[in-house]
Amino acid sequence: MRSPIEKVPGPALLFCPADRPDRYQKAAAAADAVILDLEDAVALPARDFARESLIGSDLDPATTIVRLNPATSSQFTQDLAALARTPYRTVMLAKAETPADLDALTNLRVIALCESPLGVRNAALLADHPSVIALMWGAEDLLAGLGGSSSRGVDGRYRDIARYARSQVLIAAAAAGKQAYDAVHLDIADLDGLREEAQDAAASGFAGTVCIHPKQVSVVRAAFRPSAESLAWAHQILDAATISANGVFVHQGRMVDEPIVRQARRLVSMESAPEIP
DSSP states (O other), X not given: OOOOOOOOOOSEEEEEETTOGGGHHHHHHHSXXXXXXXXXXXXXXXXXXXXXXXXXXXXXXXGEEEEEOOTTSTTHHHHHHHHTTSSXXXXXXXXXXXXXXXXXGTTSEEEEEEOSHHHHHTHHHHHHSTTEEEEEXXXXXXXXXXXOSOSXXXXXXXOHHHHHHHHHHHHHHHHTTOEEEEOOOOOTTOHHHHHHHHHHHHHHTOSEEEESSGGGHHHXXXXXXXXXXXXXXXXXXXXXXXXXXXSSEEETTEEXXXXXXXXXXXXHHTTTOOOOO
């Protein structure tokens, strides 16, 4: 029997470069969880300092995630050595591609970041690994790995190949009883675009959206909080389902069966999403 979905932080996670310890507390306070990044956000010469800063930090382990360098990277072993000197046990593995990449992380809670062609193709295998609690996808490394030049069209929307990867990762996570996080929105000033993508992520079943700037957090939180209208609808459906003696019934001219009831339950479960600070 598949185990129940393990609760992971969300809906708004925020990256913070691990070589900027002066930002740790502010980032942690701004979001539902902070991701201390030992990988792409840190220049190679600064990674030793980033690891020392990680060791010296004292954030809440329940809401702190450490992004590790890829398992095939020369930095990976050093990252694990530093991590072992901290209380943090939730990690994000960059460029996860095969279950073997996860074998050194058996005592950790892992968010596998699928951001290469092989990682997206193997999303289901990664999701099935017992250490994995969630998947995330990434567009820019994926497009680079495909030999592409941009994940988005001139209208700012993702290209079809990026949307395909996004769907693959979400479905793989759900099929394994895990959760999934949506990719970062790189245009910090484009809050409308972020809002649209985060609303779609919430409606599609993602557990959250990862942010790269504190001003994105409130937008993501609001997007994952159901509207008053959708909550009213969900409560009406659940009330009607309780009264109905049939597996299928009609509510306001619309057929309602178990999948619709489950969608209503999902909306009600999101009712307690964090308020915008």
